[in-house]
Amino acid sequence: MDASLSEDASQVRIPVTVLTGVLGAGKTTLLRYILEKPHGYRVAVIQNEFSEEMGMEAPLFTDANGDTIKDVYELPNGCLCCSAKDGLIGMLDVLLEHKNRFDYVLVEATGIADPEAVCEVFWVDEGLGSRVYLDGVLSLVDAYNMSSYLGKRKASHGYPEEGAKSTSLGLEAEAIKQVACADVLILNKVDLVAEADRARAAAMLREINPTARLLESRFAEVPLGEILGLQAFDKDRLAASVLGLPVLEEREEGGHGHAHSHSDGHCNDCEAGKLLGAHGIESVLLQGEAGALYDPNKVRSWLAEVLWEGTAGFVYRCKGLFRGPPEDEEDPPEQTTIVSHALQGVGKIFEIEQAGKATVERSKMLFIGRGLQRDVLAAGLKACLASD
Numbered sequence: 001m002d003a004s005l006s007e008d009a010s011q012v013r014i015p016v017t018v019l020t021g022v023l024g025a026g027k028t029t030l031l032r033y034i035l036e037k038p039h040g041y042r043v044a045v046i047q048n049e050f051s052e053e054m055g056m057e058a059p060l061f062t063d064a065n066g067d068t069i070k071d072v073y074e075l076p077n078g079c080l081c082c083s084a085k086d087g088l089i090g091m092l093d094v095l096l097e098h099k100n101r102f103d104y105v106l107v108e109a110t111g112i113a114d115p116e117a118v119c120e121v122f123w124v125d126e127g128l129g130s131r132v133y134l135d136g137v138l139s140l141v142d143a144y145n146m147s148s149y150l151g152k153r154k155a156s157h158g159y160p161e162e163g164a165k166s167t168s169l170g171l172e173a174e175a176i177k178q179v180a181c182a183d184v185l186i187l188n189k190v191d192l193v194a195e196a197d198r199a200r201a202a203a204m205l206r207e208i209n210p211t212a213r214l215l216e217s218r219f220a221e222v223p224l225g226e227i228l229g230l231q232a233f234d235k236d237r238l239a240a241s242v243l244g245l246p247v248l249e250e251r252e253e254g255g256h257g258h259a260h261s262h263s264d265g266h267c268n269d270c271e272a273g274k275l276l277g278a279h280g281i282e283s284v285l286l287q288g289e290a291g292a293l294y295d296p297n298k299v300r301s302w303l304a305e306v307l308w309e310g311t312a313g314f315v316y317r318c319k320g321l322f323r324g325p326p327e328d329e330e331d332p333p334e335q336t337t338i339v340s341h342a343l344q345g346v347g348k349i350f351e352i353e354q355a356g357k358a359t360v361e362r363s364k365m366l367f368i369g370r371g372l373q374r375d376v377l378a379a380g381l382k383a384c385l386a387s388d
């Protein structure tokens with residue numbers, strides 16, 4: 001091989017795209033779309049989660065044959081802009097050793113990440129800057145639920161009162177900052193809103209961020225040429241957008257944002273519960289008994305009560321993987337296969353579907369919201385056990 005050519009190839013800097021979006025906006029849906037469909041783009045994905053329990057989707061990434069995709073790199077336990085920052089740099093280092101396998105890196109941040117702080121990783125670490133560059137920041141916005149987290153702005157836009165209710169998620173500052181910092185905004189879930197609401201939502205985004213490219217999508221299906229390889233990131237623009245935010249002072253006075261406390265090099269506030277708790281948001285993780293099977297129809301009815309009638313507090317986001325009874329009960333026991341089911345819910349909309357080839361050792365369900373009643377949730381799940 002020509003030595004000068006291989007040297008040139010090794011000097012090519014890899015574009016990195018940062019993906020943000022409030023809980024349930026559709027970030028994982030976008031990753032699945034990118035990874036599972038044959039677009040011709042070779043993309044490595046790094047997924048950041050608050051905790052391992054929240055990373056329930058990785059087993060669900062499957063290729064065209066239905067086999068689990070192994071090339072999704074998980075970065076649990078913390079947020080990218082703080083405790084997981086070193087992990088991100090280390091993971092990029094490892095990825096770059098195999099850079100003949102991909103042309104783009106996509107980094108999914110947690111739903112409450114501060115995109116400005118995530119971006120700083122790329123210019124603060126000089127070694128990294130010579131091998132990768134920040135290509136752009138994407139922000140996904142949930143057109144259907146956005147009034148739950150951008151609610152306070154509804155007055156100036158005439159955004160409908162209906163839907164805001166008392167169910168604000170309390171992530172307004174984070175959500176606005178994610179929109180403001182974006183080079184590309186994707187207004188997702190447009191299938192769930194009427195045309196007038198879609199136009200109002202787009203106008204609201206335009207007011208917060210007039211310069212970003214604005215795309216609209218159903219199930220995050222966007223042309224990849226519109227989101228990758230754009231060379232869109234501009235440090236000065238980012239600084240200007242952030243300065244213009246009225247909520248910036250509020251973040252600093254409020255003492256959340258990045259006023260995290262540390263000990264022994266560990267960020268005390270980056271644990272899932274504390275990070276969410278700093279925003280008044282709670283999470284409840286339910287784990288089924290080992291070997292227990294849950295009836296998907298019972299789970300469906302139970303969740304309808306929980307999400308629609310608020311019987312266990314205000315649940316904004318739920319997700320889980322659970323074990324259901326074998327499909328064909330006529331089969332002899334040695335031939336029956338336990339069916340795994342995936343639960344996904346955002347706001348009042350939820351779905352339960354069979355989880356491909358994902359095997360679930362123990363059922364898990366995570367609820368995120370406010371005023372959650374753990375005991376009520378636990379009793380509800382127990383009542384969904386499949387009868388023998």
Ligand SMILES: Nc1nc2c(ncn2[C@@H]2O[C@H](COP(=O)(O)OP(=O)(O)OP(=O)(O)O)[C@@H](O)[C@H]2O)c(=O)[nH]1
Pocket residue numbers: 021022023024025026027028029030110111188189190191192217218219220317344345346351
């Ligand atoms: N109707 C509809 N549902 C969507 C669309 N995009 C995503 N969803 C659903 O919204 C739910 C949440 O999507 P995810 O992709 O898991 O959201 P996320 O941003 O990764 O969520 P977190 O991991 O909690 O931050 C899933 O049930 C998706 O199927 C869309 O355009 N339309």
